[in-house]
Every structure is written in C-alpha cells, then in structure tokens.
Amino acid sequence: MATIPWLVDVLRGAGVQVVVEGDWLNRMRPGDFNPIGVLWHHTAATSSATNPHPALNVCINGRSDLPGPLCQALVDYHGVFHVISAGRCNHAGSARASGPIPAGDGNTMLIGWEIDYNGVNQEMTTAQYNASVAATAAVLKRLGRDASYARGHRETSTTGKIDPSFIDLNKMRSDVAAKMAGGTPAWTSTVDNSTAGRFTASANWGTSTYSTQRYGADYRFADPVAASDAAWYKFNVPATASYRVEAWWPANAGYNAATPYIVSTTTGNRTIIVDQRATGGQWRTLGTFTLPAGDANRVAVSRWSSAAGLVIADAVRLTRV
Template sequence: MATIPWLADVLRAEGVQVVEEGDWRNRMRPGSFDPIGVLWHHTAATSSASNPHPALNVVINGRSDLAGPLAQCLVDYNGVFHVISAGRCNHAGQARASGPIPAGDGNTMLIGWEIDYNGVDQEMTPAQYNASLKATVAVLRRLGRDASYARGHRETSVTGKIDPSFIDLDVMRSDVARLLNPPPTGWSAIVDNATAGRFTASANWGTSTYSGQRYGSDYRFANPVAASDPAWYQFAVPETGTYRVEAWYPANSGYNNLAPYIIVTSTGNQTVHVDQRVNGGAWRSLGTFTLTAGDENKVGVSRWTSGTGYVIADAVRVTRV
C-alpha cells in the first residue's frame, strides 16, 4: 500500500502551518491507497478561537460506527493543518464520478481535508479557506494534477453528503488553478484603440492621425458631453492584485484639460482626471489600483467632463506591481 510520508513537508514548503499529530506516518486504515486528488470536507463540529479543533480526536480515533483515522489532515479554526495520516483513511467512502475523478473507492483515490466548522450556522474561516487552498495546491503539484482534481465531498458522495457547506467549489478550483499557475512576475498588457476585440467606442468617437505623439497608427477623439459614452479598454487580468494603470495620449492645446479616466477596481469605479493638453506622447501613470481577476472592461475614457476640448482615447497599459 502506498503512503504519502512527504505530506507535512510539502505543506510547509507552501507556507502552511503544520502540526504533526503523533506517529502519523504509520497511522492508517488497511487497504489500497493510491491518491490522484484532494477532497474537502467539514467536520460538523463548532470551532472557535478558544476551541480551534474540537473534532481533532474524533478524526484521529474515529467514531463508534467508523474507525479512524477519518482524514489525512484536520484544518483548525486558525488555518493550522494537523497532519493525521500518511495512508488510507475513512473519509470518502464509495465515490461517484466527479470531474476527472472516476467512480470507485474514494478512500483509495483521494486525500482528505476535514475542515473544522459546523457547516450549518458556521462558515469556514478565511484562515481555513486560504490554508486549504495552499495545501491543495501543494499536494496537486506533488501528484502532477491540475485544479480539476480538487473536489468537495458533496460532489463525490453517493449518500447525499452536503460538505463542505457555504463554499462555491467552482470558485475554489479557480483559486487553486490561480495558485498552481501564477502569472509571470511583472505581467503587463497594452490595449490600443486599434486592438481588435479589446477596445470599444460608440460612433460618436472619431478617428485621427493628426498628432505624431499618437500610440500606433491612430487615436480616437470626441467632444465632451454631459452623458455616459465612454470608450472602453478590456484586459484579461490574470489574478486579483495591485496594478499600475498608465495612459498614452497625444497632447495638444485643443484637447481636454479634465479628461476622465475610469478605472474599474475591486471596490468600485475610480475616476482620474488628466490634462491632455500637456505631457503627451509617453506613458503617464494614473495610479495603482486593486483590480479583480477576469477578462473584462477595466479602464474607460469618459466624455462626461466639465473640461473643454476634445477628449482623447489612445492606449492604456496595465502592469502587475
């Protein structure tokens, strides 16, 4: 029977706080164990800051109706991983097919996290969720599997289990995938007014090649109005985080002195006004902002301004910082 004596080490290497519970490398159930994925559970016990792991003894030793250990790890209220077993555990039972996990013996195929919360009127704590993500990433990386091999018990159970409660498992897998495949350091992208599929503007925005300070072959211009008619720049932001947003525009004395740039941040739209009469023909920083992951409109140039002169929409650059 295979075992995973490396479990505590790979968790620590991922930044997870670990407590090794007794002789965990030799604590296991008889039978086959050849894991291909990770299964999330909740214990149904009520944890708290003063009682962070009420189900620990049960997960180690089992219940009257089910022999322990009941999972490879228990995740306490503070996100600490208590490593219980390096081998087969009674946590998954018979499994139905879910994603890439085939139907069969779940205890053979899956490594289990018992996350210590009751799942009825108590949700997983942020510390539990974040630690469980990191631990899942560590194990899937060691197994050579992608995020689709992370499942919830309610997805594989043939007996109607509901755990883990209060969590969107598709979002969980998306978060695992993001951590498994982080974007390159210093990720950056440029969207020009001519970038196909990433720039949109109404017919009210004209096209000009007048200024030699333009980015690319041309740029867009429009008269200011008291109405919402922005030109939008769409970016595929790889992960939620802090990004520097920069604008490129040609400067001219006839251009707008209060051109509004709209940045779609994680907490709502923020507007930065730029004097497009000066400092053109180069990247100008609009500031740093928290942007959410996703491929959508992230920056706009609005016509709604009290300034005078044409509003210009040329190019925008977004860079992870």
C-alpha cells in the same frame, strides 16, 4: 498499500503551518491508497479562536460507527494543518464520478482535508480557506495533477453529503489553479445579512430561519411595496475594476417572482430582476459590473416589486474578474 510520507514536507514547503499528530506515518486504515486528488470536507463541529480544533480527536480515533483515522489532515480555525495520517483514511466512502475523478473507492483515490467548522451557521474562516488552497495546490503539484482534481465531498458523495458548506467549489478550483501557477487568488468578499457593520435594513424587514436553503444562520424578508426601502450590503472594494456580483437566497413558492437587486456602479445604479421562487440555496450571478473603489453600500435588495410574495435578502458576494 501506498503512503504519502512526503505530505508534511510538501505542506511546509507551501508555507502552511503544520502540527504533526503522533505516529501519523503508521496511522491508517487497511486497504489500497493510491491518491490522484484532494477532497475537501467540513467536520460539522463548531470551532472558535479559543477552541480551534474540536473535531481533532474524532478525526484521529473515529466514531463508534466509523473507525479512524477519518482524514489525512484536519484544518483548524486558525488555518493550521494537523497531519493525522500518511495512508488510507475513512473520509470519502464510495465516490461517484466528478470531474476527472472516476467513480469508485474514494478512500483509495483521494487525500482528505477535514476543515473544522460546523457548516450550518458557521462558515470556513479566511485562514482555513487560504491554507487549504495553498495545501491543495502543493499536493496536486506533487501528484502531477491539475486543479480539476480538487473536489468537494458533496460533488463525489453517493449519500447526499453537503460538505463543504458555503464554498463555491468552482471558485476554489480557480484559486487552486492560480496558486499552482504562482499567482494569488482573485479578491472576493461575502456579506451576509448578519455580517456586523455590513448590512442595513429598516424595521420593516423581518428575520427568518424557515428555509434550510439559507446562507448562514438566518435571512431577512419583507412584503413588496411601491417604495424602495432597500436592504443594503456594504463592501470595501479595493480598486476600481470589474467585479462579478452574485446573490444567494432561499427559494420558496411564496417568495417574490420579480425581486429587484440594485448594483451601484461607476456609471450609476443598475437594477437586475430575479425570481426568488426558484434556484435557491446557491450563488447566482447577477452580472459583471465596474465598481468604484472604496468602502460603501454597493448592492441592495429593493422592496419595489409589482409581483406578489415576500422579498428576500440573504447574502451577496463580489469577486474581482
């Protein structure tokens, strides 16, 4: 059985804040451990600034149906890595092939981060994401692997796991690659319909939790009319440059087949029509546009559609390219 006694030093060398949890060098499950990659998870526990690592005890000691340790490290609300084990852990189970990771025993092949957030109505914090990117880049360098060896549990799971929620795993790998190359991740910002001070809509827009494909706790809906009555997403764009604009909506046969998204660019408003009956529960690219710098309404969902079905406003993301 191999172990990774270098883990703490590698994390600290990458600038990651580390807390060592007890006898981590000897806390492990029996069996082979020869890692080739890193796997991201979420714990399904609700963390907060005052309760930053609610799942730590479970990750160390396990559950009645699954003995611990359940990961090599838990990443708390503040981005602190709590290092639990230098050896094999019960975090990945049977793995299907994903990228360069072959099918097989995920607990043998993969080092696991459990990122402590619930993944239903709570996203990963910026601190958790940045620390996880830095840690993953450092560990993959130590293993002699590239960023394609960073995966999410939902990519390798054979039992339908959804973790880590609310993360674009291709974007994660891009950020890990940039970190490994000595660069910094591209600027990105997400505004949900519930983001304080960043979303505005009239009283004509209702609120729903009906679809499990929603981003965050809920989403907004309205009937189509021959008037814009737009729901706006406000972004503080750091510089005039090209940005990829993506939208997230829950799909349903009763939603609108021709929903207008409006993007406010340096050359005026651009309208993109999408079919919200399909391809829901994921980020969908609306296009790449030159956006002006400044804090202003940048993307909207308009009600002005000739198609039947509810118009949905959920989440929008900008990424500098």
